[in-house]
Amino acid sequence: MPQIPQDIFMDGIKELIQLDKGWVPNGEGKSLYIRPFMIADEASLGVKASNSYKFIVITSPTSNYYAGAISVKIEDDFSRAASGGIGAAKAAANYAASLYPAQNAQKQGYNQLIWTDASEHKYIEESGTMNIMFMVNGKLITPSVVSDTILKGVTRDSIIQLARKWNIEVEERKIPVAELIDALHKGEVEEAFGMGTAATIVPIHTIGHKNEKYTLTDASNWTFSNRAKEYLEGLKRGHIEDEFNWIEKV
Numbered sequence: 001m002p003q004i005p006q007d008i009f010m011d012g013i014k015e016l017i018q019l020d021k022g023w024v025p026n027g028e029g030k031s032l033y034i035r036p037f038m039i040a041d042e043a044s045l046g047v048k049a050s051n052s053y054k055f056i057v058i059t060s061p062t063s064n065y066y067a068g069a070i071s072v073k074i075e076d077d078f079s080r081a082a083s084g085g086i087g088a089a090k091a092a093a094n095y096a097a098s099l100y101p102a103q104n105a106q107k108q109g110y111n112q113l114i115w116t117d118a119s120e121h122k123y124i125e126e127s128g129t130m131n132i133m134f135m136v137n138g139k140l141i142t143p144s145v146v147s148d149t150i151l152k153g154v155t156r157d158s159i160i161q162l163a164r165k166w167n168i169e170v171e172e173r174k175i176p177v178a179e180l181i182d183a184l185h186k187g188e189v190e191e192a193f194g195m196g197t198a199a200t201i202v203p204i205h206t207i208g209h210k211n212e213k214y215t216l217t218d219a220s221n222w223t224f225s226n227r228a229k230e231y232l233e234g235l236k237r238g239h240i241e242d243e244f245n246w247i248e249k250v
């Protein structure tokens with residue numbers, strides 16, 4: 001697929017926002033979701049890379065992706081992405097394999113899954129379509145994106161930068177499921193949350209593993225994730241000075 005030059009990408013988005021600005025909703029947690037994407041549009045049947053693509057941007061008014069804290073199940077059977085595959089890319093194809101196991105989890109009363117590595121199901125990777133972090137004994141722990149099975153989300157990266165600015169120790173590394181379960185048993189998991197552009201930060205109140213369910217404390221009292229969420233929301237609404245240069249004014 002061709003790379004879209006940055007100016008075409010940004011000018012296209014800005015032009016569309018001018019056209020669609022009447023659709024920007026008011027209110028907390030509400031926004032105009034902007035979704036750029038590229039699809040093959042060559043008129044041919046056959047399995048091969050296309051010679052022709054279309055770059056498209058669409059928008060939609062949205063409100064909170066998840067209404068409150070969610071419950072998730074650690075998946076130890078199905079996989080979202082395997083090493084050597086395309087899990088690190090924001091490719092629509094990645095969602096295909098995730099839908100059936102997510103639906104199964106929903107039938108069991110969960111909102112979403114925690115994905116584990118496809119070869120052994122021993123390490124934590126992501127939660128649903130979000131990156132994932134845990135606050136354990138005052139340390140922020142998140143799966144390393146050195147793995148080609150984890151998407152390098154911009155929200156994840158922003159939260160790590162915020163944590164460092166606030167002098168919170170951050171560990172990007174492999175997180176064994178066994179280590180998380182042990183910390184849950186000991187009551188050391190202070191916060192658990194998913195993150196992505198659409199969802200911002202979503203607290204996790206329950207983690208299911210095998211036949212056990214672990215419940216965390218009331219997420220409204222979590223210091224780090226609430227602070228990071230307020231910061232990101234404040235920044236987007238222009239209430240906080242943009243010291244990282246993350247904001248593009250339109």
Ligand SMILES: *Cc1c(COP(=O)(O)O)cnc(C)c1O
Pocket residue numbers: 090126128129130131151152153154155156195196197198
């Ligand atoms: C979109 C997405 C994320 C979050 O990425 P952001 O850049 O923060 O929006 C994380 N994991 C998966 C699988 C995703 O599709």
